[in-house]
Amino acid sequence: MAYESEADERTTTESGTSGLAGAKRRLGITEDQSNLAGLLFVAPNVAVFSVFLLGPVLYAFYLAFTEYSMLTHESTWVGLDNFWTVLTPWPWENGFEPLRDPGANTWWFSLRNTAIYAIGTVPLQIYGGLAIALMLDKRVRAKSAYRAAYFMPVMLSGAASAVIWRWLLADNGIINEFLSPLGLAHNWAGDPNTALGAIMLLAIWGGIGFNMILFLAGLQNVPQELYEASRIDGASAWQRFRHVTWPNLGNTNFFVIVMAIIGAFQVFGIALVFEEGGPYYATTTAVLRIYQRAFEENYFGEGAAMAMILFAIIFAFSYWQYRYRKSEEVDY
Amino acid sequence: MARSNYEYPGYERDGATYWTKTAVLYAVVTAGALWMTLPFWWTITSAFSANPTSAEVTFVPAEFTVQNFLELWNRDNIPLVRWFINTIIFAGAVTIFNLVFDSLAGYALAKVDFWGRDKLFLAFISTMMIPGMITLIPVYLILVELGWTNTYQGLILPMAASPFGIFLLRQHFKSLPSSLGDAAKIDGCGEFRTFYHVYLPLAKPALAALGIFTFMGAWNNFEWPVIVMTETQNFTLPVALFAVRNQYFAETGLMMAVALIIVAPVIIAFLSAQKYFIRGMSLSGMKG
Numbered sequence: 001m002a003y004e005s006e007a008d009e010r011t012t013t014e015s016g017t018s019g020l021a022g023a024k025r026r027l028g029i030t031e032d033q034s035n036l037a038g039l040l041f042v043a044p045n046v047a048v049f050s051v052f053l054l055g056p057v058l059y060a061f062y063l064a065f066t067e068y069s070m071l072t073h074e075s076t077w078v079g080l081d082n083f084w085t086v087l088t089p090w091p092w093e094n095g096f097e098p099l100r101d102p103g104a105n106t107w108w109f110s111l112r113n114t115a116i117y118a119i120g121t122v123p124l125q126i127y128g129g130l131a132i133a134l135m136l137d138k139r140v141r142a143k144s145a146y147r148a149a150y151f152m153p154v155m156l157s158g159a160a161s162a163v164i165w166r167w168l169l170a171d172n173g174i175i176n177e178f179l180s181p182l183g184l185a186h187n188w189a190g191d192p193n194t195a196l197g198a199i200m201l202l203a204i205w206g207g208i209g210f211n212m213i214l215f216l217a218g219l220q221n222v223p224q225e226l227y228e229a230s231r232i233d234g235a236s237a238w239q240r241f242r243h244v245t246w247p248n249l250g251n252t253n254f255f256v257i258v259m260a261i262i263g264a265f266q267v268f269g270i271a272l273v274f275e276e277g278g279p280y281y282a283t284t285t286a287v288l289r290i291y292q293r294a295f296e297e298n299y300f301g302e303g304a305a306m307a308m309i310l311f312a313i314i315f316a317f318s319y320w321q322y323r324y325r326k327s328e329e330v331d332y
Numbered sequence: 333m334a335r336s337n338y339e340y341p342g343y344e345r346d347g348a349t350y351w352t353k354t355a356v357l358y359a360v361v362t363a364g365a366l367w368m369t370l371p372f373w374w375t376i377t378s379a380f381s382a383n384p385t386s387a388e389v390t391f392v393p394a395e396f397t398v399q400n401f402l403e404l405w406n407r408d409n410i411p412l413v414r415w416f417i418n419t420i421i422f423a424g425a426v427t428i429f430n431l432v433f434d435s436l437a438g439y440a441l442a443k444v445d446f447w448g449r450d451k452l453f454l455a456f457i458s459t460m461m462i463p464g465m466i467t468l469i470p471v472y473l474i475l476v477e478l479g480w481t482n483t484y485q486g487l488i489l490p491m492a493a494s495p496f497g498i499f500l501l502r503q504h505f506k507s508l509p510s511s512l513g514d515a516a517k518i519d520g521c522g523e524f525r526t527f528y529h530v531y532l533p534l535a536k537p538a539l540a541a542l543g544i545f546t547f548m549g550a551w552n553n554f555e556w557p558v559i560v561m562t563e564t565q566n567f568t569l570p571v572a573l574f575a576v577r578n579q580y581f582a583e584t585g586l587m588m589a590v591a592l593i594i595v596a597p598v599i600i601a602f603l604s605a606q607k608y609f610i611r612g613m614s615l616s617g618m619k620g
Contacts, residue, residue: 031447037523038446045437045456045493052490053459056470063470073477135361139354148606149365152372155598155609157552159570160591163577164371167378167584172385174374205368213610266465269554273574287465294469295559307466314463 063304070298082305102281107306109281110289111313113196117285118264120200121207125260128204129211130249134241136212137219147216151209158206162273165202189275192282199274199283203267211256218252219245254325258318265314286310375595378588400589410576411565416593419568422487422557423550429492430546431539437493438501439527443513453502460495464555472559487560487568491550497542504538505531544609548598569594 064082066075091098091108098105099112132150136143153161168174169188176185188198226244235243268287271277277284277292284292286306294303379400381393404412440446441453471490472481480486508531516526532539554570561567567575573590580586602609 033523034444035446038440038444038449041436041440041444041523041527042452044433045498046452048433048489048493049456049459049495051474052471052492053462053467056467056474057462059470059474060466063473068473070476132361132364135357138357140357140361144606146361146365147610148603149368151610152599152602153368155548155552155602157554157570157573157594157598159554159573160552160594161371163573163587163591164375166577167588168371168374205371209368262463266463268465269558272558273554273577276578290465290468291559295472300469300473303469307469311463311466318461 060304060307063301064308065305066301068300075301078301082301083309086302086305086309102284106281106284107286107289107309110284110286111310113282113284114265114267114286116196117200117203117267118261120197121203122257122260122264124204125207126211126256128208129256130215132208132212133215133219134245137216147212150212153206154209154213156206158269159273161202161206162199162270165198165205166274169198169201190279192279195275195279195282199271202270202274203264206270207260207263211260214252214256215249218249222248250325254321258321261317261321262314265310265317372595372599375588375592378584379592381585400585403586404589409564412572412593414565415567415569415572418561418566419551421484422553422568423547425484425488426491426550427543427547429488430494430497431543433493434497434542435501435532435535435539436527437498439505439531441498441502442505443510443527443531444523456495456498460499468555468559475560481560482563482566487557491556494546497546500542501535501538504535508534541608541611544601544605548601551598552594 063075065077065079067078067082068075086107087105089098089105091105091112094104098108100109102109136146136150140146166189170176171187171190175188179185186194188194222245226248227240230240230244266287267285268291271283271285271288272291275283277288287310290303290306290310293306294300377391377393380396380398382395382397382399404410437456441449441456475481475486475490478486512530512534513526516530521529552570553568554574557568557571558574561571564575569590573587573594576590577587
């Protein structure tokens, strides 16, 4: 056949196909050619990932055990010193002082802030998003307008939403304009007791629409005949939700929860812009602390050690979620 | 096909309970929607009033003025145009790199039968689990070694590929029939021409979704540029907003004008292509 001639083989020099081996043979494509083509196609990505992702992860492990000097650009091995410096005094020492006073141990205090932030925002973002999705999925008119309204904050730069909310919540800001007739005006961003709450408020504002969209998509995948069947069996609205909607959202749920937790543990941009971690470290989150220690104070080794500790915490949470989800999986 | 589970036979649409429920439902979703949208309105009213106090901008600007924008334009230590150009270059270059690199890799992982392909795909996917914060310090130090801090290449290249983009495009190419490629090869196309002339045009919807999200993500990105770009003329807009917020916090109108410059293009793009954004977002959500 014509395409088995030598002339045609030249035109298919770097060929390969996911078709049958027989087809490949007839096309004159060798395994080597497929290998070469495939590797050339993935080469740019492999290069970028090696230099800026995998290499740096290994480098981060090394850095955590060294002290890096910005003057000489050299790192000296210091063993576990960075971890020691970062972790002591332990949070339970002096009647849990490091959890109350950032001056005692800023890292533990920032982890405490991160934990409060995660506990406060993750459930509200997720179940708030689910509640809105359920409401919009029903008999609301102008559904797409509502959906757009809830989704708009998601499109915002964290820096922009932090600046906007910093103004709204300022001492002389618009929120207080509404609250002062009620006698509730307060310097929300300037008070160490409420500043973290203010950041959580803006994080929930920016995150709820994202989860709403994911749940709206997830709801499309719930088989409608199950609703019909449960209705015929006389299930109440709550029973339908608990036994039909909820189990069928399993995958969406898992994904949304893991993403939200990972995101919450890594929050730093909004905290930096909102009040630069202040007042008195009240809004210094874990990654913001890493940023301060490494990029403002130039203790890169300690920053890397903190990043390792946080990485371990994030990994543990993701793994726990994964195991939990396995035990929750449903079959029909 | 009926979507709503209230449209099945036997569901009561009449009666006081139904109307109460509906009223409560609307009250709740409307209150939520106001919470979501009012900050945008207040951004606009504040940006268009001269040095606003809260009472003046609560509902409409006291006096409508573009003074804040003129001020931004005229102040010597606010290189607004430069910031805008920086942001466009950053977001544009990151988007182009991602589309090119990710479509090449996505295609090969879906349609080229090469050694180690599935293991490589798994490796790419696993990198999605690496939290970004762990690489911040080492990547920055690599840039310091290369002398690439405060440069475009230092800002752009570390963002040039994304495992998510590879995954999205690989799934899309996989959904296209292999017979198209076989036919092209019988006609004498090499692997690259098969990719470029046959499959790539069919991937336009996925490329558009990925392109929009990559561009928007880079446009909004604050955490990465704030580390790499430390000199005023190198800032991207979100970093510039942070600097303006620190320096001119008392001048609320000025601050909100910068915020509006960042926010407005994104919101306008979103409102004019809403369906597209939302479909892309649900796609991205399904990656787990």
